[in-house]
Amino acid sequence: MAIFDKFQHLAATRQALADSGIDSIHVVMDNIVSPTEAVANGRNMILAGTNNYLGLTFDPMCIDAACDAARAEGTGTTGSRVANGSYSGHVELERELADFFGFRGVIVFSTGYVANLGMLSTLTNPGDVLLIDSDCHASIYDGCRLSGADIIRFRHNNVDDLEKRLRRLGERSANTLIVVEGIYSMLGDRAPLADIVDLKRRYGAYLLVDEAHSLGVLGDRGRGCAEEAGVIEDVDFIVGTFSKSLGAIGGYCASNHPELDLMRYASRPYVFTASPSPSIVASTRAALKILCSRPDLRSRLWQNAQRLYQRLQELGFVLGPEPSPIVAVRLESKEQALALWLGLLDRGVYVNLVLPPATPDGGCLLRCSVSAGHSREQIDTICEAFESFQSWEQTAQIA
Template sequence: MSDSPVQQNTRPEAAAATTQLSGILRRVGMIGDMIDRSVGNADHPLRIQIERFDGPVQAVIDGRQTTLFGTNSYLGLNFDPRCIAAAEQALRQWGTGSTASRVASGNQDGHVALERTIAKFYDRPDAIVFSTGFMANMGTICGLASDGDLILYDSHCHASIIDACRASGATFKPFKHNDPVDLDRLLKEATVPASRILVVLEGLYSVWGDVGDVKGLATVAKDHGALVFVDEAHGLGLYGDNGRGVTEAQGAEHLVDAIVGTFSKSVGVIGGYCVTMHPALKSLRFLARAYLYTASLPPAVVASARTAIEIIASEPGLRAEMWRKAERFCLGVEALGYSLCAAPGPVGSIRMRGLVQGMDFWRDLLARGIYVNLLIPPATPAGEVLLRFSVSAAHTDADIDKFLDIMREMAPRAISA
């Protein structure tokens, strides 16, 4: 693997045009030029285009048959025949889109039925469906917290949570990742009543692939009297006896006031939701601008999501199959000498020694028919360069063997100092 500098941008006219700009356009243009110089003109993540899907984890990219280890289809439900049939039926009956928000004419029978299915799945009195997972975080956090409140969030939280904190009008501060002691310190130092503090964390963090200390952090928060919010976007369908996420797996559901999740991972479509345990939180429907002012989910998506959640609830064997393959793959990668950021799980990251190695490694894998995600700063903790992978129940043992064989061939170049 080459240690030579990444190919330089060969479009001098673009850089010259940027120097003639000013203000906002110049700043944005300079960022674009910097990205081009960093990644060069060959294949890179910003230009990848999937030409055809042949199943939940098989696709054609640039004419190459490719196995996707960078998809969030943890259970393969985006190609489940039952989900597709439900979507097709809804498409014929209800058309292609809702054309309005939930509070206008976009509140259809399917949306209400989906919310009831989610509430039953979580054994909670209510659920609210949003049009994306990003909007679920935005709408819920902004609906709960406002000027005069304090949000304390885990420093590894997703960008949607950070944006929601900024938009809420509340004061917000990070606590050290997965650190109940640091959270306790911030709660003790708070100058607002605990009843006006919202503690935000995640069940499964998707950059490193590490599990959140939901029970430990929620216990500290509740000892002070704060509200607790957990994002289970990547934990839904994968953790807990019923597949409700890390919060369930750690026996912490009674400590959590609001759980948010997304349909774009295990459920296989798009959308998000919030489930609550407090009757007072039904007012979120009127306080969450991301709910009030966004067109509701298309009927086909709603029908598929409902079917997928029913499958997750009734077929634990699918979850067990994903775990068997995830542990087999992760342990195989570690045995080859690579450094993983977390214990074996459905999503994880392999540490690279810098952008050049990470980019070369990513391109070599793609050329051999394996797609993973390349993560670079500032989207990663501590400025790390990572290759993020995800494992699906839809992967075959042959898929995993192929990936491990390639990793074995590349190990001498990738691991050596």
């Protein structure tokens, strides 16, 4: 039993949540009706916590492409590309992504998590330095740990703080990889990339930007925060995922460095993971075409995001620092967060419940993610559910 002893505090936390009628990990979607609707726990639910930014998971072109590929090439590759070889779809997808970003090369990984693990652990080794924004995603922290390089954090989105740390490194800044995200997953705020690029140039460091939440969301062509900031050519590595705007699963790294291709031989997470299945590659390629040809989806996404952010702000909720497709509602206590999350579920709205230590500053969050697939009525229903909680809470207090 000894190896399980360390999980006892988790068991206690889970039991306490279960006693309150909450088991957020085990909400079962019995029937997925559309990108924005499901039947969960026997009731109709508006999905407002999916990261399905462009709403492409039910797009007929993507579904047809996935079905055709599965019929033509089978359900899986059953091994890594190093061992089993590449399918033509893998190579085509990499070429199409490289063209999309205007970069020399792209490597496709099996998940976004593996993309960060594979790139960070391989690009840097003991003796190198990783300078990471404190709000970076767990996959970045894990990739950094696997690298053996020195990991130094700077305060979230604080350019002065980053510069202070670069200055302290002295000559080591030439062996330093700065790691930031385009849009941060918890609060939905974006990185000040123009300033960060300026610093990385002045100190001779490298820059990796994780655009997981900004692909298809920011930039004239949907290429992300670096495109929006006008610095895409100055970013050394762009990492991202297919599991959000592109509605599938998988990850990538794009770069102009010719050495990128060497990662295929050196990156253990790449070498030792089975490659993406034909259906995934096919639906991702179809979704990328849609992302490029349908800027109206991005416009609709932002209309929905602005509407939700503005309405919740008017209702008096404390939100993340700027409007974005991630609308984070900040709450003072765990009890308040749990009660509101349950209240929303009761009213047919599913959002993400995020508790410390997964939150940036030890607070509690109800994290909404908006989709281009949401109708105006659905956004209004989400707002009404939040509004009704306010009166419900007041009623409870009076009672």
